[in-house]
Amino acid sequence: MKSIKNHLSLVIALLSILFSLQVFIIVDRSIDSYKENLATTYSVVVVSNKRLDDKAIISSNKIISEVSALTPDGVIERLNTGMTKKNMELLKLTLPKFYKIKLTHYPTPKEIESLTKNLLKNRSITKVENFSHNHDTTYKLLLLFKTVISVFSVSMFVVTILLIFKELKIWQFKHNERMSIMGLFGAPTWLRSAVLFRLSIVDALIASALAFGLFAYISSSAWVLEQFNYIGIKIVIFDPLYDFLLLLGVSVFLSIMLASMIVLGHKEEV
Amino acid sequence: MDKVIIADNLSLSYSNNETIINKVNFSINSGSFIFITGASGSGKSTLLKSMYGALKPKEGSLVVGGVELRGVSGSKLNFLRKHIGIVFQDYKLVKEWTIEKNIMLPLIINGYEKTVTQNQVDSLLKHVRLKHQAGKYPLELSGGEQQRVAMARALSHNPILILADEPTGNLDDYSSQLIWNLLEGANTQLKTTVIVVTHHIPETMNIEYKHFHIEYGSIHEVN
Numbered sequence: 001m002k003s004i005k006n007h008l009s010l011v012i013a014l015l016s017i018l019f020s021l022q023v024f025i026i027v028d029r030s031i032d033s034y035k036e037n038l039a040t041t042y043s044v045v046v047v048s049n050k051r052l053d054d055k056a057i058i059s060s061n062k063i064i065s066e067v068s069a070l071t072p073d074g075v076i077e078r079l080n081t082g083m084t085k086k087n088m089e090l091l092k093l094t095l096p097k098f099y100k101i102k103l104t105h106y107p108t109p110k111e112i113e114s115l116t117k118n119l120l121k122n123r124s125i126t127k128v129e130n131f132s133h134n135h136d137t138t139y140k141l142l143l144l145f146k147t148v149i150s151v152f153s154v155s156m157f158v159v160t161i162l163l164i165f166k167e168l169k170i171w172q173f174k175h176n177e178r179m180s181i182m183g184l185f186g187a188p189t190w191l192r193s194a195v196l197f198r199l200s201i202v203d204a205l206i207a208s209a210l211a212f213g214l215f216a217y218i219s220s221s222a223w224v225l226e227q228f229n230y231i232g233i234k235i236v237i238f239d240p241l242y243d244f245l246l247l248l249g250v251s252v253f254l255s256i257m258l259a260s261m262i263v264l265g266h267k268e269e270v
Numbered sequence: 271m272d273k274v275i276i277a278d279n280l281s282l283s284y285s286n287n288e289t290i291i292n293k294v295n296f297s298i299n300s301g302s303f304i305f306i307t308g309a310s311g312s313g314k315s316t317l318l319k320s321m322y323g324a325l326k327p328k329e330g331s332l333v334v335g336g337v338e339l340r341g342v343s344g345s346k347l348n349f350l351r352k353h354i355g356i357v358f359q360d361y362k363l364v365k366e367w368t369i370e371k372n373i374m375l376p377l378i379i380n381g382y383e384k385t386v387t388q389n390q391v392d393s394l395l396k397h398v399r400l401k402h403q404a405g406k407y408p409l410e411l412s413g414g415e416q417q418r419v420a421m422a423r424a425l426s427h428n429p430i431l432i433l434a435d436e437p438t439g440n441l442d443d444y445s446s447q448l449i450w451n452l453l454e455g456a457n458t459q460l461k462t463t464v465i466v467v468t469h470h471i472p473e474t475m476n477i478e479y480k481h482f483h484i485e486y487g488s489i490h491e492v493n
Contacts, residue, residue, distance in 0.1 A: 178364045186351030187379045268324065
């Protein structure tokens with residue numbers, strides 16, 4: 001029972017670090033996926049007094065992926081109150097040309113500004129409508145969300161590291177006596193600290209396995225999948241190979257660091 | 271005769287810089303049995319600590335088993351300690367290990383084979399009359415039994431030198447006699463040098479021994 005309790009304290013600390021790390025990864029993936037969604041619906045409208053060459057527009061800025069002309073037929077239809085066909089054609093010629101520009105990804109405010117400037121260099125283009133106000137609001141919301149989650153993850157990480165340091169003191173006290181006794185009989189450092197490293201690696205493996213179970217469950221939970229579908233995001237919540245290896249690596253690294261600090265801080269009793 | 275310990279103008283002090291042992295000179299022949307006595311706080315345990323390198327000489331030189339302990343490196347000290355058996359007044363057993371594993375410790379450190387280790391531990395457990403307690407943990411044993419385990423551990427790897435710090439200080443007569451018999455046996459049969467720090471030399475000693483007394487930081491041989 002005592003041994004389980006000893007293991008639990010480090011396992012829980014490691015598990016909370018792994019939890020905050022994976023949550024951060026999920027949020028990052030969600031934001032990227034949401035940006036992709038926004039990119040498909042977001043477009044810039046260009047008004048020109050001449051017909052434009054699509055290739056010329058695409059080459060004016062690298063984030064432009066597609067240009068399509070907006071036909072004025074609908075507007076002219078509404079204006080058609082007994083106009084002759086000839087007059088209609090004449091009207092069509094005098095109307096400005098509208099183009100819808102699709103982008104490769106959801107742009108940053110800077111990219112929008114640069115895109116607008118590049119397009120306006122073309123003398124035929126009289127106006128660029130980039131819906132910057134709407135864009136800015138959405139983009140800032142995304143950034144705010146990401147920052148909040150980052151701050152949450154970092155603070156959870158810091159608190160857990162502090163917990164681990166407290167655990168380190170307990171471990172130091174617990175293992176000091178054994179390490180000192182072994183040292184009195186000439187045990188080299190690696191042998192004195194072998195138990196400590198074995199314990200910490202076992203704890204790291206337990207924490208990683210628990211994190212794997214937890215996120216495997218979350219990623220297959222119908223309720224969680226429904227929430228992601230509801231906001232139109234399709235992401236890998238937990239990659240059983242890549243994410244697990246990352247969590248395992250972080251957990252083993254932290255526990256080995258903890259054990260190394262105890263070994264380095266060990267002082268022989270006099 | 272070979273000298274197992276040579277102290278030359280040896281001074282010892284703890285971190286508060288108060289000198290406990292002051293410029294002492296002595297040597298101990300290999301295979302001898304030595305008692306070191308002195309009043310409480312005279313520095314006899316401090317001197318013993320310096321012999322296994324837990325306290326480095328402040329001044330002078332201390333050579334144990336051919337290793338100069340002043341400024342000794344960690345690996346050389348480990349090498350020396352592998353050939354020393356130490357018995358402490360407070361036993362210093364690893365509480366979370368069985369007594370069998372505690373006795374095995376020096377054998378594991380010295381890289382003995384598993385079968386040799388097991389045979390040696392079995393034989394020692396028989397010698398210290400604790401065969402039936404092999405799987406128990408130190409805190410399940412009495413003080414006398416714990417000291418017998420510590421004694422078995424000190425003898426397990428056939429060391430060249432045994433250092434014992436008041437080994438019978440808190441023990442009953444039966445355990446004390448058993449400890450003295452084991453120390454005598456190690457000295458006479460295995461030719462192990464034995465140095466014992468104690469308040470009283472037992473009257474039942476059947477072997478030849480030397481007696482050093484520490485007073486006011488100096489050491490002198492008592493005839």
